[in-house]
Amino acid sequence: MSLYRNSAWFLKGVTEFTRNAFLSASKRFVEKDLEVSVAGRSFMITGANSGIGKATAMAIAKRGGTIHMVCRNKDKAEEARADIVKETGNKEVYVHILDLSETKKVWEFAEGFKRKYKSLNVLINNAGAIMSQRDLNAEGLEKSFATNVLGVYILTKSLIPLLEKSVDPRVITVSSGGMLVQKLRTGNLQSERGRYDGTMVYAQHKRQQVVMTEQLAKTHTNIHFSVMHPGWVDTPVANAMPDFHQSMKDSLRTPEQGADTVVWLSVSEAAVKNPSGRFYQELQTVSKIWKHAVIVPAAKGSSPKTGRWCPPTCLWPGPTAPLWRNKS
Numbered sequence: 254m255s256l257y258r259n260s261a262w263f264l265k266g267v268t269e270f271t272r273n274a275f276l277s278a279s280k281r282f283v284e285k286d287l288e289v290s291v292a293g294r295s296f297m298i299t300g301a302n303s304g305i306g307k308a309t310a311m312a313i314a315k316r317g318g319t320i321h322m323v324c325r326n327k328d329k330a331e332e333a334r335a336d337i338v339k340e341t342g343n344k345e346v347y348v349h350i351l352d353l354s355e356t357k358k359v360w361e362f363a364e365g366f367k368r369k370y371k372s373l374n375v376l377i378n379n380a381g382a383i384m385s386q387r388d389l390n391a392e393g394l395e396k397s398f399a400t401n402v403l404g405v406y407i408l409t410k411s412l413i414p415l416l417e418k419s420v421d422p423r424v425i426t427v428s429s430g431g432m433l434v435q436k437l438r439t440g441n442l443q444s445e446r447g448r449y450d451g452t453m454v455y456a457q458h459k460r461q462q463v464v465m466t467e468q469l470a471k472t473h474t475n476i477h478f479s480v481m482h483p484g485w486v487d488t489p490v491a492n493a494m495p496d497f498h499q500s501m502k503d504s505l506r507t508p509e510q511g512a513d514t515v516v517w518l519s520v521s522e523a524a525v526k527n528p529s530g531r532f533y534q535e536l537q538t539v540s541k542i543w544k545h546a547v548i549v550p551a552a553k554g555s556s557p558k559t560g561r562w563c564p565p566t567c568l569w570p571g572p573t574a575p576l577w578r579n580k581s
């Protein structure tokens with residue numbers, strides 16, 4: 254990462270991503286936007302057992318929504334489910350076990366979900382991870398890419414027919430302001446070349462989520478897509494960067510503060526008045542982020558061969574391949 258980009262990101266972070274920045278921004282939040290009942294609407298939340306995902310599930314369950322928690326660890330998921338049911342009194346909270354880094358299983362899960370359920374109003378792609386070293390999944394794909402990009406893409410694309418059948422469908426992806434330190438690179442999707450720096454690989458994948466959201470919004474105009482940054486939040490993901498966590502720990506947001514924008518994008522009427530495909534922070538679209546994206550010149554999205562955005566599945570000749578052909 255260049256010194257310039259690193260410094261710009263940190264400066265932006267200390268002014269915009271901390272708990273104090275949240276408290277200051279929250280003065281202009283319109284409380285009525287969140288005073289809604291979502292009874293009868295269903296919400297799938299990945300990584301709902303912890304941090305921002307759990308806080309989001311809690312907030313939506315309080316408003317009466319049906320929650321589908323998609324988690325990789327059964328014990329952690331059941332414990333979180335019990336907390337949510339106990340605190341909200343809402344029993345419509347279901348656990349589904351899925352490791353999003355296992356590409357074929359993501360597709361199988363989504364196909365099974367479509368067969369079992371008649372509707373899904375909102376998909377929240379929240380799960381995310383920073384890898385400490387380069388590992389491969391069962392299909393030989395690098396795990397950060399498989400979890401943070403390909404898993405999100407396959408889950409979303411597979412569920413689109415179900416979302417399209419449902420009322421007011423929305424897809425929200427939890428990205429990160431860390432994406433500012435990376436320009437879009439499609440030439441090394443498997444992080445095979447160069448030293449593997451898990452934090453930078455993660456930032457690259459968060460950048461890819463932003464571009465992917467723009468592309469999905471263009472293709473699937475019946476669904477409202479958004480992608481967002483939750484600020485710097487005290488969770489295990491922030492802990493995966495020990496130096497950062499140590500120096501910022503007194504300024505980090507609570508998971509509830511980090512979840513505020515996701516919840517607003519998921520339940521409010523106001524959110525869907527904005528165009529689809531936008532990036533959000535503190536309950537509003539962030540044009541400044543796009544100005545920063547100009548500093549990062551390759552942000553248009555390109556595949557080395559065609560010069561166009563390449564759906565992540567172009568790398569994976571698995572069973573879903575025919576699903577995407579001619580459709581994205």
Ligand SMILES: NC(=O)c1ccc[n+]([C@@H]2O[C@H](COP(=O)([O-])OP(=O)(O)OC[C@H]3O[C@@H](n4cnc5c(N)ncnc54)[C@H](OP(=O)(O)O)[C@@H]3O)[C@@H](O)[C@H]2O)c1
Nearest residue numbers: 300303304305325352353354380381429485486488489490
């Ligand atoms: N915390 C921050 O400062 C910050 C800043 C910007 C963006 N974000 C983003 O916010 C989102 C939520 O993270 P968080 O901060 O709330 O951290 P967290 O509490 O660690 O939550 C991450 C969730 O993702 C799940 N997960 C990770 N890999 C998975 C996989 N392969 N399959 C299924 N689930 C998986 C985790 O499951 P386990 O509990 O089993 O590990 C956990 O439930 C992430 O996308 C993260 O990148 C966080």
